[in-house]
Amino acid sequence: MLSLSQALKHYFGYDCFRPGQEPAIAAALANRDVVAIMPTGGGKSLCFQLPALLKPGLTVVVSPLISLMQDQVVALQARGIGATFLNSTLGWQEIKARENDIFQGKTKLLYIAPERLLSPKGLEFLDAVKEKVGISSLAIDEAHCVSEWGHDFRPEYRQLGSLRRRYPDIPILALTATATQRVRKDIIQQLSLRNPEVNVSSFNRPNLYYEVIPKQKQSYAQLLQLIKRQKGSGIIYCLSRKKVEEVAFRLQKDRILALPYHAGMSDAERTENQTRFFQNEVQIIVATIAFGMGINKPDVRFVIHYNLPRNIESYYQEAGRAGRDGNPSRCTVLFGWGDLRIVNYLIDQKENPQEQRMSRQQLQKVVEYAEANECRRKMQLSYFGERFIGNCGSCDNCCNPKPTEDWTIEAMKFLSCVARCEERFGMNHIIDVLRGGVGKKIEQYGHHLLSTYGIGKDKTVDEWKNLGRSLVFQGLVDETADGYSVFKLNAQSWEVLKRQKQVFIPVNSAPQTSTRKFEADSLLVKLRSVSKQITKQFNDFTISDLTLKLLAQKPPQTLTEFQKICRLNTQEIPDSYSQLFAEIKQHLVQQNSFIPESLPDTPKYSHLLTLDLHQQGLNLEEIAHQRNLRPSTIATHLAELIAQKMPVDLNRLVKVEHQLLISSAIKEVGSDSLKTIYEYLNEKCSYSDIKLTLALWRQQHIK
Structure with a gap:
């Protein structure tokens, strides 16, 4: 009998296992349930493919996407391995022929979608296979889809728990590239796994360079320049189908070989565009998240998110499609505040209030990631519960580090306030207490009577937020992820409180945080441009640069505020100034900062x-x-x-x-x-x- 290493070489041609593969495979061969969490490109498919070849019977692989199962089957068949799939692309004669091959023992792996598997006919077929051929294991690929706490929850996946009750003796393997600790627990519970071998590989992809760049007003021109500086294949992710079509069209006009990919296209169109991209006939694929799970092109050199990702999990997975061959690759996010409005609109379309809360909390984590001064790799790994010392040398924040300061005293104040608020509140409330805020919530809980009330008035809200985020990223305080962000103290929190650990955080040299400074600078550029245009139109128009800076730093929400800053004593706003106010109104819309009572005509x-x-x-x-x-x-x-x-x-x-x-x-x-x-x-x-x-x-x- 072949050893595991010999079997690996014989069937797949590899000399050694990747991290995490061997223990997962050994557990599968011992007929144990397995949960395998491996990063994109980490080789999780091998964890059920190799055991399938070494055990008698059929391995049934539950896969969510037609393109994903087809790609894996083609790759296995190219190695002479008996694999097939059953899905809606096949006619009934082809389905019958493939079923006969399974009953004759010619097939070792069957890929099937959850909806088809759990249908009455699907379960009846599975019963017959179990009786005639035997089922060696059930592999649930992309298992994060089982959990409502995951980033891609699918109700049909939730029903897979019934397989344990129907086939109690068949081992189940659950595999995914992204799962937080909470999602992992939910997977185990929902699939009724029994004492599973839980194997979590490192999420670190050292060959990937991460960066976040403020999105410019001429964002397409900015994107075009980024692409022209890159070599090799790339993926551009957009939020909407229309934006995908627009960007692909404009790139083609600029002589960039690019094709679109989204769920609104026919299966044939998507397959053709994906194939042309895989075969390097085009350089760029412009896509929504429909271009997702199982994309196995090893030489993608860059991934650009033209719009803000919806959550850290999906960003990690999408960015992780770069550099699967281990060579250096670049992952860029264009961070524009206008994208927040679009994502929030999409979240509003969700009917379930709990899903809305979860989505908003996940979106907030993306914003924190984009704004932060910390090592971006450290932030990603921290999100998945993995400790990383930081200073990776391969992200924009580490390559251009901000100065750090000792904020141990402030951290002690912050954590002490968390403790005195009984670990029941999140960032905003803790900061309100520290800064001596007033409001019903503070009085309701008696937090104006706490010893920490008002002890942080010397720091701004943004400074306290910077500290709070840094404490989370450094693992010095925990934060719940169930739709309600609540701080929880951990062992390291108490080390800080007992002065056993110092806290250093990166800080901006300017008094404003990156968010506010970015917004103000962006608006100031717009106002200066508009004022130049107005000067050409109106001879009597004069406005100082100081006034423009005041308008940018604290954009007026109403005409009255605008007139006060501009020192306009007239009852009606002059035509020359109306254009300036219109620009501010548009900026506030993009920042989602309008006060409806003040501006009903948004x-x-x-x-x-x-x-x-x-x-x-x-x-x-x-x-x-x-x-x-x-x-x-x-x-x-x-x-x-x-x-x-x-x-x-x-x-x-x-x-x-x-x-x-x-x-x-x-x-x-x-x-x-x-x-x-x-x-x-x-x-x-x-x-x-x-x-x-x-x-x-x-x-x-x-x-």
Whole structure:
């Protein structure tokens, strides 16, 4: 009989096992339940494939994606291994032929989707296989889908727990690349695993370089430059199908070989584009998360997240598709605050309140990751419960480190406050107590009477947040992950409190944190640009750079606040200043910072998507095509945006001569009816042109 090493060489051609593979395989051969957590590219598939070849009977592999099971079967068959799949791409004759091969013992591994497996016919077939051939094991690939605490929960996976009751003697192997400690426990519970061998390999991918870059206003141009600096294949991840199509289209126009990939495409289109990418016919695949699990292209040299990832787990998995061959690769996130609005909108669509809470908490972790000054590798590994000393030398924060300061005293104050609040509260409440805040919640729990109340007034909210995050990343305090962020003290927390451990944290030299400074700097650049344009239009317009800085540092939410900062004594805002205020309003929308009571006319989400495409240079028809809407609908969006004084460039939408014709017509027949103006002009101008020009006319003439 072959030894494990000999079997590995014989069947797969490898000389040695990767970390974590051998103990998982040994446990599987001993008919034990197994939970194997291995990073992307860590070789988790081998943990059920090799035992399947060494044990009698059939190994049934539950796989969530057709492309994933097909890829693995093709790779196994190329090695002469009897493997097959059953899914919706097959006709009934092909299914029958494959089932016959299984009954004749020609097949060692069967890949099947959970829905098909758990159907009455699927279970009936499995019963017959067990009786005639035998089932050596049940392998649940991408097992994190079982857990509602995971990043890709699928209800049909939850039902796999019934397999233990139906087949109590068959060992179950659960495998995934990403699972926090809570998810691992949930997998064991949901699948009813019995004393499983739990094998958690290191999540560290030392060949990957991690960086976060602030997204610029001209984000596509920024993306293009990043791509041009890279060599080899790359993946660009976007949040929406439309953004995928847009980015792929623009890259093609700029002579970059790129193809889209998203769930809205047909199976044939996705398969063709994926194949062309795998065969290096194109350099770039632009994709949503539909381009996901099981993607086994070893030479991806870079992964760029054009939009903010939804959670750390999915980011780790998506970024981990780079450098599976072990060679240096780059993982970049373009961090724009406008993406938060989009992700929050997507979260709002979830019907389950608990899922919404979980998703918002996971999103907050991504924001903390993007903002932080800590080693990014350390932050990722800390999220999965793995300790890492930091200073990896392969992330932007380690290669360009911030200065560190001794914050041991402040850490003691923070942790002491956590203890006195009975470890029942999260970041914001702890900081409110430390800074002597007032509010119903503090009085309700009597926290204004605590000895830690008000002892942190000397530090800003952002400084305390920086400390709190750093304590979590360094493992000096724990934080719950069940939808409610609550701090819990651990053994290292008490070492700090007893002065047995010092706390050093990276700090910004500027008084503001990276978030606030980034926002202020970004807005200041916009305001300076707008003020230059206004100066060319209005001779009497003058505004100092100091005033612009004040507007950027504390953007006014209302006209009254705006007039006060600009020292405008007039009751109505002059036209010259209205453009400036409109730019601030747009910035606040992107930061999700509007106060509805103060500004009831904030644009709708759909309108903002239209505005974004308009500002990227697309015309009315192109926007309609991108959004799959009628041009008349887009014209209505833009007209309403003009009415709300948002920065819409009418000259790019309507010819100047048409604007003049329409303005003259309004003077003659009034502004009450589009049809009247249309007929007065003998149909020379379109309804869209009239609607847009009329919107600007009303904004300028009707107060």
